[in-house]
Amino acid sequence: MTKYNRFSRRSFLAGLGTIAGFSLSGGRVNAAEEKQLNFYNWDTYIGETTLADFKSGSGVEVKMDLFGDNAELFAKLREGNPGYDVIVPTNDFVNRMWKANMLEPLDHTAIPNFKNIAPSFQDAAFDPGRQYSMPYMWGTMGIGYRESKVPSIDSWSAVWGEQSDQYAGRIAWISEPDSMVGMALVSLGYSFNSENPDEIQAAVAQLTRYKKNVKTIAEDNGQDLLASGEVDIAVEWNGDIAQLRSEDPDIKYVIPREGSYYWQDCLCIPKDAPHPQNAHAFINFLLDAEVGRDLAEYIEYATPNEAARLLTNESYRNNPAIFPPNDIIGKLEPSLYLSEERSALIERLWTQILSS
Incomplete structure (x- = not known):
């Protein structure tokens, strides 16, 4: 994965703490599920230590594959899920995929960090009530x-x-x-x-x-x-x-x-995901304020996570190329x-x- 900027690893692990059976940010990890998660993501679209930090707090190993565009993502899952737990489609493809019965509905009780999302992103015309998607970046x-x-x-x-x-x-x-x-x-x-x-x-x-x-x-x-x-x-x-x-x-x-x-890229769970509980825990982890801050400053797209944005540095918050x-x-x-x-x-x- 190509990255241009390198931010030092944040020392938030000790502050958050770990409770048995839970991810760092409170999303439950089901003990009956194997400690694996298959993530299908865009290139250069995750923090430098995000996956390692999630494993440290939850014990879940994340395997990440990359796709080049939404058409490739859609084609990959159209004939059936090959084994992915979390995917990152753009808003129009979220709508297209749930209408094609390719997405699992989300359990909001397993994603308490949804409260960190800015009110303007808590609902969406392409996914009313956020039944199938959580906002990741825009x-x-x-x-x-x-x-x-x-x-x-x-x-x-x-x-x-x-x-x-x-x-x-x-x-x-x-x-x-x-x-x-x-x-x-x-x-x-x-x-x-x-x-x-x-x-x-x-x-x-x-x-x-x-x-x-x-x-x-x-x-x-x-x-x-x-x-x-x-x-x-x-x-x-x-x-x-x-x-x-x-x-x-x-x-x-x-x-x-x-x-x-x-556009708005979203976190979704595809139909027949093999590890749905781990998927909810991972999505909840990504919506944590400090995790979201690190993601935003590293990826340098606009975050819909208001709690995270308040923690970011001024050069990010006030960059007109990021927030027009x-x-x-x-x-x-x-x-x-x-x-x-x-x-x-x-x-x-x-x-x-x-x-x-």
Whole structure:
């Protein structure tokens, strides 16, 4: 796992204490379950010592596998759970997965640290009453770029428009079909969640036309390509760019003036999870205030955990790349799951873009 910033291990274990049969943060670990948990997560999306700390307090060994995007996660579990206990889908895929009967309902009594979540995140249109998901991190997608190589940019035209011609061969897109098509829609003045076939086709045509300027379509590692100098511009998640910026101030992040979208990654238990009690205990552990603080400062995405945010350092709490100002938030749309037909259409059109 690639990380750019390294925070020292926090000494919170002694302060929290351990009670037999419970995790560090109060979530019950069932003695009848084997001390294992299988975690399916994004790359660079867990604290440096989080899994070891959970094992120290609960005795549960966590095995973590990585996926590159939501489509890969969905495809992996669509035909049946291969053995995962906790997964981290984005909000629109949470909605898509529970409608497809791919998620287990959560037992809120086993997740008392839900109280730490900010009120604005305690309910969600994509999961009313938080029946199937707990919020993990939230953020935006925009453009990361190397300032010494690229003049200041503020438009999607730099990555799929006329401006991109001057950066040919130095651009990375991200392999996120819904995100890419949605942001192309926004760049043309349409809604990120448009269901209008003509508008969607126009966005696909825009991406297809300027794909010639793209060096690579990255599997969630645009920050690595920026760091190595393989590209100078990358469509990426704000947190991944924030991680890189902490080591390389030449890297900048911008939400284009046309707007973008905001997302919310969530902790869910997939259907037929082999260790559901351990899964609840692990989710509860991640929602602990001090654990959440360490996660937030290490990952550098925006935390929905208000108790954790109050403990974070000022450079994190007041970073506009992590917590955008209100005028920028006003230009953002949430990503929504609208229908299986639209999702299938986007995936089919994305395949056409890749082969063009």
